[in-house]
Amino acid sequence: MRSAALDEPAAVPVEAEDGRTALGGAALRLLSVAIVLGLWEVAGRGGVNPALPAFSETALAALAMLADGSLPAAFLVTLEPLVLGLAISTLLGVGLGIAMGLWRPAEWLGVPVLVILQAAPLAALVPLLTFAYGIGLTSKTLVVCIMALPVIVLNAYRAIRHTPQSLVEMGRVFLASPRIIVLRIVLPAASPVIFAGLRLGVAAGFIGAILAELLITPTGIGDLVTYHQSVADYPRMYAAIAAIVLASALTIGLLERVEIRLFRPERAGR
């Protein structure tokens, strides 16, 4: 009855299957978000803790803060050190990681410093940074960099190091120059892990930006969180926290799309 299907080229059913799982995956993701928000609503209404507002209260507070302009204004302030820090960390981090992966002296110089930087408790460094660079943009940008840079560099470095040897040999056998091997084989092969590092780096950068605002001087989102906590307006405090979490998640999702678009077309729709 269905034996004819066996002779069909394998690529066709594979694509159909991919389409179906992508749809199912999206539904599951929505369901998971719905469950978390539902639990939040129940916990907030059940009075687990007077400082925990229900999701609906938080959402209303967020809408109110959007309407009165306080949330967008705070975002603009927080985004400044965040975007600056992430841009520096991405360019410097990926560049450094690639250099360390390709060139031994850079590896020897870089790895110990970065491992220490990654292990360092950031909160202990903040007073030093404040002392050296004041309470302005420089210190906050540096906190973002300290959080984001090591993980970006180390991932890029490991990604380059783990290029499959046979792919490099393939390039050489088919007469690729060293430059072409790096551009056409090593970098695309490393891109999934480099981008995994970037996603972790962006998440860490968001944490750094908020930490900086809580530890150095309250500005932007950090200011909203601190202020509303001090006046016990918990829905607004949670709205500010939820907004930054959402922004972080959306940025990371966007990064994934950019990666697939630029380097890994074969993963589109998977």
Place this chain on the structure above:
Amino acid sequence: MSAPSTATATRPTAPSTRPIVEVRGVSKVYGKVRALHAIDLEFEPGRLTSLLGPSGCGKTTLLKIIAGLIPPSEGEVRIQGRPVTGPGPERAFVFQDFALLPWATVLKNVAFGLELRGVPRAEREERARHWIAEVGLAGFEQSYPHQLSGGMRQRVGLARALAVDAQVLLMDEPFSAVDEQTRRKFQEDLLGLVAREKKTFLFVTHSIEEAVYLSDRIVLLSPRPGRVAGIVEPKIRRDGDPERIRRDPVYLDTVETIWRGLKGYVE
């Protein structure tokens, strides 16, 4: 060790011209390990020669030295009389693990070698399509490697090597990562290809059956250090039904002779 000398014709293509690949006194030392010791070999154009031996005999190392991927510690390799200093356009390689670019389609993978040689897009895609059809993958040009089976992936690797039109094809255990049924079909197809293409094939394998089935000539390598233990030229008729070869008494005798010769090296 001498060849079973039943008087039957080999493949019609075997002009005894000057060798296309010459290996002269090649040794390879890794630290204290001698992987290859004083290898002297010649390969004539248009024939398929297998390098056969147990693991540790340095057969892949020898193939990669001929490819120009690894420099020899002593001795030299000459291709068409010119010493090898690195990879060259007259050689192509088929990898054991296929070595396909996972982010590129079948078409782009097959055209990759041509692209690196600066062949314009329209021309290289036309040639790639030709070889994709030739290895039996027509219709899969826009598929990605992860959508193909292991056997199909190696067909892509083979098409890529054929597309650059190198005279010498170096194949490093190309069928060891595909299942037995696929491997048999692949071996039959390769026989057809060798007969049609008149290229020189150097084929590394650890399978005695595979070597005898495919080869005009088998170089037996012994391990630690790798050296030439013997050369066998199976006199098997390959112009008829490829299925018949596996029942040919010469085939079976040759497999037996080689096994008896290599047995001593297997621990």
